[in-house]
Amino acid sequence: MKPAAASPAGFSLRRRLVWQFAALSLLLVVALFFAVRFAAERASRASQDAVLGAAVISVGDGIRAVEEELELDLPYATFSMLGAMGNERIFYSLSTGDGLVTGYDDLPQPQVTPGDLSPVFYGADYRGSRLRLAALTRRVLLGQRIEEITVVLGQTRYGQAAIARDTARSAAWIGLGFLALTVPVALWAARAVIRPVDRLAEAVTRRGPQDLRPVLHPAPRELVPLMGALNGFIARLRGALQLAETFIFEAAHRIRTPLSLVRTEAEMALAETTDEALRQRLRRMVRAIGESSRSANQILDHAMVLYRSDQFMAEPVDVAALAGSVLRSVRAVAEMRDIEMRAEGLDQPCPVLGDARMIEVALRNILDNAVKFSPDEGNVLLRLSRDGGMARIEVTDQGRGLVAGDADLTGRFRRGSNVGDVVGSGLGLTIVTEVAAAHGGRFTLSPRPEKGTCATLFLPLSSASA
Ligand SMILES: Nc1ncnc2c1ncn2[C@@H]1O[C@H](COP(=O)(O)OP(=O)(O)OP(=O)(O)O)[C@@H](O)[C@H]1O
Numbered sequence: 001m002k003p004a005a006a007s008p009a010g011f012s013l014r015r016r017l018v019w020q021f022a023a024l025s026l027l028l029v030v031a032l033f034f035a036v037r038f039a040a041e042r043a044s045r046a047s048q049d050a051v052l053g054a055a056v057i058s059v060g061d062g063i064r065a066v067e068e069e070l071e072l073d074l075p076y077a078t079f080s081m082l083g084a085m086g087n088e089r090i091f092y093s094l095s096t097g098d099g100l101v102t103g104y105d106d107l108p109q110p111q112v113t114p115g116d117l118s119p120v121f122y123g124a125d126y127r128g129s130r131l132r133l134a135a136l137t138r139r140v141l142l143g144q145r146i147e148e149i150t151v152v153l154g155q156t157r158y159g160q161a162a163i164a165r166d167t168a169r170s171a172a173w174i175g176l177g178f179l180a181l182t183v184p185v186a187l188w189a190a191r192a193v194i195r196p197v198d199r200l201a202e203a204v205t206r207r208g209p210q211d212l213r214p215v216l217h218p219a220p221r222e223l224v225p226l227m228g229a230l231n232g233f234i235a236r237l238r239g240a241l242q243l244a245e246t247f248i249f250e251a252a253h254r255i256r257t258p259l260s261l262v263r264t265e266a267e268m269a270l271a272e273t274t275d276e277a278l279r280q281r282l283r284r285m286v287r288a289i290g291e292s293s294r295s296a297n298q299i300l301d302h303a304m305v306l307y308r309s310d311q312f313m314a315e316p317v318d319v320a321a322l323a324g325s326v327l328r329s330v331r332a333v334a335e336m337r338d339i340e341m342r343a344e345g346l347d348q349p350c351p352v353l354g355d356a357r358m359i360e361v362a363l364r365n366i367l368d369n370a371v372k373f374s375p376d377e378g379n380v381l382l383r384l385s386r387d388g389g390m391a392r393i394e395v396t397d398q399g400r401g402l403v404a405g406d407a408d409l410t411g412r413f414r415r416g417s418n419v420g421d422v423v424g425s426g427l428g429l430t431i432v433t434e435v436a437a438a439h440g441g442r443f444t445l446s447p448r449p450e451k452g453t454c455a456t457l458f459l460p461l462s463s464a465s466a
């Protein structure tokens with residue numbers, strides 16, 4: 001049987017699963033990178049703010065009033081702690097309501113007046129760097145008045161940014177490591193998901209074309225509707241095939257037999273009557289019955305061949321013996337017109353793997369054509385030989401031959417333009433090509449250079465004899 005053309009392959013479920021898995025993982029890695037960077041920045045800023053806050057308090061604590069003068073004791077140890085993270089730059093300023101007392105006079109001041117217990121934190125750009133600043137107010141008794149002194153301490157945060165960057169980069173590397181792992185994991189997961197589908201497809205493919213039992217292969221719940229639909233199709237196909245089988249066999253009996261009966265009756269009536277007008281009529285009747293009986297036979301044979309090629313069951317067939325028996329049955333018709341039928345190569349068995357009934361019908365059609373299109377007293381030769389791995393059955397005649405302009409004569413109901421006077425339905429060669437295709441062989445019809453036609457049927461030899 002010819003394998004049905006597969007529908008064009010769509011997307012691959014497996015590939016789609018792997019891609020989706022990998023794309024999702026990549027998205028997660030990017031999200032992880034930014035989340036870790038954000039968290040690391042927050043954590044390091046909080047801890048550095050604590051240090052900066054402690055530093056500004058200790059600077060504030062170093063302010064004293066000595067004999068109506070302000071004195072500042074700068075805590076250098078604290079400053080070196082601030083720079084410990086990286087090569088940070090540190091700025092400070094002490095100012096009163098009257099102006100700068102000491103330090104950098106243009107250092108950005110806080111927007112709000114800071115309290116004297118907990119420092120105020122803010123950020124500002126200063127001298128080309130981004131600074132994090134902490135400010136504090138200290139009250140000092142200077143003689144009779146209380147002086148409010150704002151202490152501002154700022155530092156660059158190069159170290160913090162570097163730490164956040166490094167941490168996020170490490171997280172990204174770990175994420176990429178996971179990503180590399182996701183591809184094999186995704187492949188494995190996709191395979192596990194697809195495996196039941198593969199198994200089901202395998203189970204269905206493994207069965208022969210004749211096996212029309214319902215598919216009862218265990219399948220996951222998601223495939224149950226598909227299995228139901230498949231079994232529905234199988235059941236319908238089984239019903240249709242049964243119907244076709246019944247029709248072919250019943251029709252063969254109920255059409256062929258009565259037709260030949262009617263024909264015999266008409267022929268007998270023709271022999272018995274002497275009335276010329278009635279004889280004319282009976283002759284037309286016999287011819288019409290002959291034609292319809294021939295068409296019915298060919299149509300039924302064609303249906304049988306289609307049915308059997310669908311249900312193709314190959315078994316060893318000896319083509320030599322089969323060709324011999326078909327030749328004998330055709331010879332009876334040939335002898336009536338003095339056509340000599342010869343055979344070559346039938347003395348050796350020639351086993352092919354196929355359906356004997358189909359091959360017989362094909363051979364009968366080829367020989368029938370050779371006889372039908374030969375003149376009285378013509379010659380028909382059947383030659384059987386082996387050609388490569390094929391059995392080659394060649395039937396040559398010296399008949400009317402083919403007309404060069406005629407298109408492919410193997411099509412349904414196609415007949416040559418030179419055969420109008422010969423009864424025929426145009427299905428014989430369709431049947432032959434169908435049989436050849438079902439067996440994996442081929443059929444050719446070619447004119448012979450001298451006179452007549454050469455029909456050649458190739459059928460693959462069974463492997464044991466090839
Ligand atoms: N041996 C042959 N010699 C000449 N023409 C042939 C020969 N074999 C086939 N043909 C041509 O091929 C055409 C198709 O052949 P095919 O056997 O299909 O039809 P048919 O013989 O006309 O009808 P039937 O269905 O009754 O066999 C024929 O009508 C004829 O024109």
Ligand SMILES: [Mg+2]
Binds near residue numbers: 365369424427429
């Ligand atoms: Mg024919």
